[in-house]
Amino acid sequence: MNHTTNLSMGRIRRSVLGATILSSLFVPSVASMFTFTDGNMFNLFYAKTEYQAGAGGTTSTSGSSSGNPGNARAVVHNVAGSGGTSRVGASHIATQSLTTTPPTGFLSVEFGIDAQVLTSSTIQIGRLAFVVEQNGTLFASDTIPWTGNGWTGIFTDSLIEEDFEQINFQTSTYRNSGVNPDFDLAGSSLRFGFLTWAESSSLDAQSVTMLFDNFTVNFTANPVPEPATLSVLALAAFARRRRLKSA
Secondary structure, eight states, rough: OOHHHHHHHHHHHHHHHHHHHHOOOOOOOOOOOEEEESSOOOOOGGGEEEEEEOOOOOEEEEEEEEOOOOEEEEEEEEEOOOOOEEOOOOOOOOEEEEEEOOOOOOEEEEEEEEEEOTTTSSOOOOOEEEEETTEEEEEEEEEEEOOSSOOOEEOOOOOGGGGEEEEETTTTSSSEEEEOTTOOOOOOOOEEEEEEEEHHHHHHHHSEEEEEEEEEEEEEEEBBBHHHHHHHHHHHHHHHHHHHHHO
16 A cells, blocks of 8 residues: 555656656747838839729829828729629739748738828729738738728738638639638748729729828748757657556
């Protein structure tokens, strides 16, 4: 009886000692971040891809001196009048935002931008989504509509890969449902931007002019375990093998 009790206490002491060693060796993982900021919005540094649905229309972009402050990117969507629903839009990819997916993959991304709809526009609603380009394929977030005069700061919470779907203006949601980017695809090429568009069911042609400034992207990578944490995992695996052999 005493032998069994002493053996159990010995196991408890060893377990407590092991837990103490593990807690003293464990170091929290470190997450890195990719950050891109553009407060100039020069037209030269944005790649535009146009989209249309229904009767469509045209999109033009240019630099504007009416930024917040300084320069802004001006986007004009002209929607053709048809009586049916027509949609015209464009993606705007910041060419200098190029990065590659790290070996651990990306965890989430946050976007921010200042936006304004000019009061002279026939269409008073601005439509915006944020875009991730992966290996040449464009994926957009959900719609962010806004109205009102003056500059509006638009920001997202942390978005994961399931929050983005491949752009397709031939669908009613402008995206291919379930077709997502892969933030864990190590070494893949990534660029970032935003998607703008306008739609109308009027018989008359409609237009909207939007200004954009101060585009920001914060991409957080999956944590990388510190060397001490890796050592703990190796010790735990070694101890488990010893127990299996002695069993």
